Amino acid sequence: QTATSFYEAVGGENTFHRIVAAFYREVAQDEVLRPLYPEQDLGPAERRLRMFLEQYWGGPRTYSDERGHPRLRMRHVPFKVGPIERDAWLRAMRIAVAEIEPEVLDNAHRQQLLDYFEMAANSLMNSPF
Numbered sequence: 001q002t003a004t005s006f007y008e009a010v011g012g013e014n015t016f017h018r019i020v021a022a023f024y025r026e027v028a029q030d031e032v033l034r035p036l037y038p039e040q041d042l043g044p045a046e047r048r049l050r051m052f053l054e055q056y057w058g059g060p061r062t063y064s065d066e067r068g069h070p071r072l073r074m075r076h077v078p079f080k081v082g083p084i085e086r087d088a089w090l091r092a093m094r095i096a097v098a099e100i101e102p103e104v105l106d107n108a109h110r111q112q113l114l115d116y117f118e119m120a121a122n123s124l125m126n127s128p129f
């Protein structure tokens with residue numbers, strides 16, 4: 001018998017797919033975030049974030065199989081991430097998480113996820129302005 005991962009506990013692939021799809025739907029409409037994405041097609045970026053989050057929370061390790069060590073700070077160096085960008089990122093992610101029903105994502109797991117996103121977004125800031 002193995003312990004249930006966070007990934008499984010919140011609905012697995014379907015839940016991560018929904019959160020990240022909703023997040024990029026917001027990015028596409030966001031005047032702060034959209035210009036940061038170099039590619040016209042947000043699809044590949046959506047897939048990379050989904051794979052990363054699935055792996056982080058105990059799901060499939062496809063991200064590292066394809067991309068190697070995450071090194072997220074290094075991978076964000078090309079983009080200016082100051083307080084405005086962080087806030088925009090978190091706003092989009094909070095909207096995305098809020099779309100997952102409480103039957104799928106209970107309050108304790110929801111809080112854990114939101115706390116993680118806040119910590120991660122703060123840690124990826126690379127500009128004071």
Ligand code: HEM
Pocket residue numbers: 036037038039044045048049052067072075076079080081085086089090117120121122124125
């Ligand atoms: C990549 C912006 C925070 C995870 C990217 C990219 C941009 C970006 C422009 C390039 C898109 C691409 O992959 O082609 C930002 C901004 C943030 C932020 C403005 C504000 C704080 C975060 C956070 C996480 C994250 C908090 C994780 C929880 C990733 C991942 C990639 C990525 C996994 C793909 C890395 C790879 O190339 O494998 N981000 N990001 N980002 N971001 Fe962020």
